[in-house]
Amino acid sequence: MASDAKPRKAKAGKAAAPEGTEVAEASRPFGRLAAAAAPYLYVTPMVLLVGVFLLYPAADTMWLSLTKWNGIYPPTFIGFDNYLNLWTDPVFITASLNTVYWVAGVMLLQTALGLALAVLLNTSPLAELYKRILYLPAAISGAAIGVIWYAIFNNQFGILNASLRFVGLGALTQAWLTTPPLNTFSMIVAAVWQGLGPTIILFLVGLQTIPRDPIEAAQTDGANAWQVFRYVTLPLLRPITVVVVGINLINSFKVFDIIWTMTQGGPYRSSETLAVTMFRDSFVSFEFGYGASVAMVLTVVTFAVAVFYIRAIFQRLEVQ
Amino acid sequence: METLTRRTALKLGGAAIIAGTLPPWLLEACTSGGGTPSGASALQLSNDKVTWKAWFEQEGAASKSAGSSSWKLNEYADTSTYQAAIRTSGGSSKVPDLYTWWSGWLMKEIVDAGYAADVSSLWDKESSAYDKGLRDLFTFNGKTYGAPLYFGPWITLYNKQVFDKYQLQPPKNWNDMQHVLQTLKSKGVTPLGATIDGRWPAFIYFETFLVATNPDLYTKLMAGKAKYTDPGVVEAMNLWGQLINAGYFTDPSSVTFGTGSSTFLTEFSQGRAAMLQIGSWYEPTITEAGMKPGVDFGGFIFPNAKSGIQNSIIIESGPLVVAANGPHKSDAINSLGWFMSKAGQEAWIKATAFTSARSDVASPSPIDQQLLADMKAGGYQQINRYWEATPHDIVETAIDEFAKFMLHPGDPMPILQNIQKKADSVWATIK
Numbered sequence: 001m002a003s004d005a006k007p008r009k010a011k012a013g014k015a016a017a018p019e020g021t022e023v024a025e026a027s028r029p030f031g032r033l034a035a036a037a038a039p040y041l042y043v044t045p046m047v048l049l050v051g052v053f054l055l056y057p058a059a060d061t062m063w064l065s066l067t068k069w070n071g072i073y074p075p076t077f078i079g080f081d082n083y084l085n086l087w088t089d090p091v092f093i094t095a096s097l098n099t100v101y102w103v104a105g106v107m108l109l110q111t112a113l114g115l116a117l118a119v120l121l122n123t124s125p126l127a128e129l130y131k132r133i134l135y136l137p138a139a140i141s142g143a144a145i146g147v148i149w150y151a152i153f154n155n156q157f158g159i160l161n162a163s164l165r166f167v168g169l170g171a172l173t174q175a176w177l178t179t180p181p182l183n184t185f186s187m188i189v190a191a192v193w194q195g196l197g198p199t200i201i202l203f204l205v206g207l208q209t210i211p212r213d214p215i216e217a218a219q220t221d222g223a224n225a226w227q228v229f230r231y232v233t234l235p236l237l238r239p240i241t242v243v244v245v246g247i248n249l250i251n252s253f254k255v256f257d258i259i260w261t262m263t264q265g266g267p268y269r270s271s272e273t274l275a276v277t278m279f280r281d282s283f284v285s286f287e288f289g290y291g292a293s294v295a296m297v298l299t300v301v302t303f304a305v306a307v308f309y310i311r312a313i314f315q316r317l318e319v320q
Numbered sequence: 321m322e323t324l325t326r327r328t329a330l331k332l333g334g335a336a337i338i339a340g341t342l343p344p345w346l347l348e349a350c351t352s353g354g355g356t357p358s359g360a361s362a363l364q365l366s367n368d369k370v371t372w373k374a375w376f377e378q379e380g381a382a383s384k385s386a387g388s389s390s391w392k393l394n395e396y397a398d399t400s401t402y403q404a405a406i407r408t409s410g411g412s413s414k415v416p417d418l419y420t421w422w423s424g425w426l427m428k429e430i431v432d433a434g435y436a437a438d439v440s441s442l443w444d445k446e447s448s449a450y451d452k453g454l455r456d457l458f459t460f461n462g463k464t465y466g467a468p469l470y471f472g473p474w475i476t477l478y479n480k481q482v483f484d485k486y487q488l489q490p491p492k493n494w495n496d497m498q499h500v501l502q503t504l505k506s507k508g509v510t511p512l513g514a515t516i517d518g519r520w521p522a523f524i525y526f527e528t529f530l531v532a533t534n535p536d537l538y539t540k541l542m543a544g545k546a547k548y549t550d551p552g553v554v555e556a557m558n559l560w561g562q563l564i565n566a567g568y569f570t571d572p573s574s575v576t577f578g579t580g581s582s583t584f585l586t587e588f589s590q591g592r593a594a595m596l597q598i599g600s601w602y603e604p605t606i607t608e609a610g611m612k613p614g615v616d617f618g619g620f621i622f623p624n625a626k627s628g629i630q631n632s633i634i635i636e637s638g639p640l641v642v643a644a645n646g647p648h649k650s651d652a653i654n655s656l657g658w659f660m661s662k663a664g665q666e667a668w669i670k671a672t673a674f675t676s677a678r679s680d681v682a683s684p685s686p687i688d689q690q691l692l693a694d695m696k697a698g699g700y701q702q703i704n705r706y707w708e709a710t711p712h713d714i715v716e717t718a719i720d721e722f723a724k725f726m727l728h729p730g731d732p733m734p735i736l737q738n739i740q741k742k743a744d745s746v747w748a749t750i751k
Binding site: 070071072073154155156157175177178264266267268269279282283284285286 | 400401403404407408410411429430433435516518519571573574575712713716720721723724727
């Protein structure tokens with residue numbers, strides 16, 4: 001295909017070129033070389049950026065995960081010992097389980113709530129106002145979100161327990177941030193509160209691009225509101241749902257700031273996720289090799305889930 | 321057309337998802353350090369004590385006025401990032417000229433790696449002004465590697481107004497202490513402040529009760545010559561657990577020692593909590609909250625819980641270190657020499673209101689003056705704080721286990737076994 005295109009392109013160029021140009025081009029071999037090299041030159045900066053800031057650190061982290069290194073003495077090669085130790089490390093197992101909670105919790109809650117609120121807002125006369133209010137948390141940093149929700153969930157001084165006591169539901173008060181796995185679920189609520197705005201906006205965009213014809217046709221056929229939503233709106237929202245679920249999936253794997261500001265992964269490392277464990281092992285315990293092995297596991301799992309998810313979606317579309 | 325739209329959306333989504341997998345690689349990028357050293361006129365001083373900025377600036381200016389170099393600050397808000405920066409740059413010429421650090425095992429690491437300059441000559445010159453025990457904290461294999469940036473004996477700070485209200489006196493023995501605890505509790509005041517916020521405070525009462533019951537065992541335990549499962553340690557933990565169950569501590573999951581709505585300071589200043597075991601460096605924090613030292617709050621040395629044992633007090637001191645590979649090593653040693661001098665310490669203590677480490681420079685706080693007098697009169701041996709006294713890998717495991725005990729006080733043995741398991745693995749690599 002490419003070999004066919006080249007002569008045709010050259011011929012066209014020859015026909016259109018003024019007299020004398022052919023001689024000039026022949027006398028400038030470097031000009032043709034430069035033209036051939038131009039595309040590569042355009043992408044070189046990005047290749048360098050990716051190489052320096054992604055590929056090299058990735059390869060180095062991979063190497064680091066095969067070593068024992070405290071940041072002071074030169075790393076010692078220990079093979080796969082770090083990876084073998086992971087499977088018997090109760091902190092890693094807890095962090096893995098918490099990561100599953102986060103992925104499932106954020107993906108389900110944020111997607112479901114985001115969709116429900118988007119549908120409500122789509123027909124609300126106050127949609128613009130609510131959109132702004134609901135989007136506000138997304139404009140706040142994760143650390144600030146953590147501080148806000150810490151003040152809500154604090155056992156003794158928190159707004160939540162105080163409110164429960166105030167309305168006579170003192171029996172329902174909990175140690176929200178110090179009882180595992182309740183502390184993880186509490187933080188998931190905080191994360192969902194922050195991430196809900198962008199999810200709603202994405203779903204609203206999706207809802208507003210759905211053509212009216214199929215909805216009106218369904219209504220004419222006697223479908224009620226739920227049936228219209230379930231059998232018309234929801235299928236037509238699938239492309240945007242795929243994006244929303246994908247983004248929420250990845251974000252929940254990466255979550256760090258909210259956990260670090262609310263519990264620092266504690267108490268006794270009970271609310272760590274893999275990202276927090278990676279940080280703590282590397283930069284608090286200074287077991288850089290071990291931390292790198294957690295980073296590798298987290299990356300491989302995240303990448304695998306993302307690729308599996310995308311492939312599954314594409315295969316489904318091809319079947320359709 | 322619809323398929324095309326879907327595919328486009330999916331491709332965009334796929335790209336976003338793949339892009340989202342990238343950040344874990346930031347692990348590598350995070351290991352790089354802070355700024356680069358400046359010119360010889362200003363020495364680069366790195367630290368993780370951002371709230372001390374004004375004090376460092378005043379001391380640097382005083383250093384320059386005295387004919388030494390000034391200090392240019394390079395601050396890190398996060399201790400972990402700071403430690404990583406020094407660890408990874410300490411062997412290169414990019415290390416700052418001066419940097420703050422921790423004594424004990426954390427210091428041994430950088431000394432063994434050759435990151436700290438020998439400043440024994442400065443101590444020799446000032447030997448009459450500093451306690452030998454303090455110098456020992458920074459001495460390894462006969463050489464001394466840092467100057468005391470702060471000196472903080474650990475004391476029990478108490479709300480004087482609450483004590484006066486219930487006609488209580490600072491306890492001198494364990495019976496007195498039990499009377500204070502019971503009285504305060506019966507009056508609806510939480511006797512002692514405790515928290516797990518920030519993780520490190522979880523070790524406070526472990527070291528307090530072990531030193532109060534068996535200081536020799538504490539010393540041996542720190543050096544790996546005793547086990548966490550030894551009966552003496554179990555006894556100290558049981559005492560701690562009994563007092564937790566008696567309701568003598570604040571909810572460790574609710575209060576913090578910092579600022580904010582849930583800070584212990586509010587409880588303390590408003591008389592809802594009466595005492596706190598902590599380093600004397602916390603006094604300026606209480607003073608900033610509006611309480612006057614010696615008037616609104618006082619301090620005493622935590623009494624021994626058993627009779628016939630050596631009087632002991634936990635001390636904490638962190639060094640200011642000259643980088644062995646720093647670009648202006650000679651200037652930095654001169655500046656540190658001035659910092660240790662009487663003039664340097666007078667300026668530093670005036671700025672910080674810390675407990676003075678020099679015998680010929682008075683501590684501004686009446687609490688510290690009384691404390692130092694009591695230490696001398698009682699023949700107290702100075703014992704290094706848990707954080708610095710034992711290998712940090714053990715500390716990291718232990719503070720999480722202690723936090724578990726604070727939240728769920730019961731049989732301490734499973735907790736002690738977990739710590740000992742870590743200690744065994746750590747000591748096996750050291751001995």
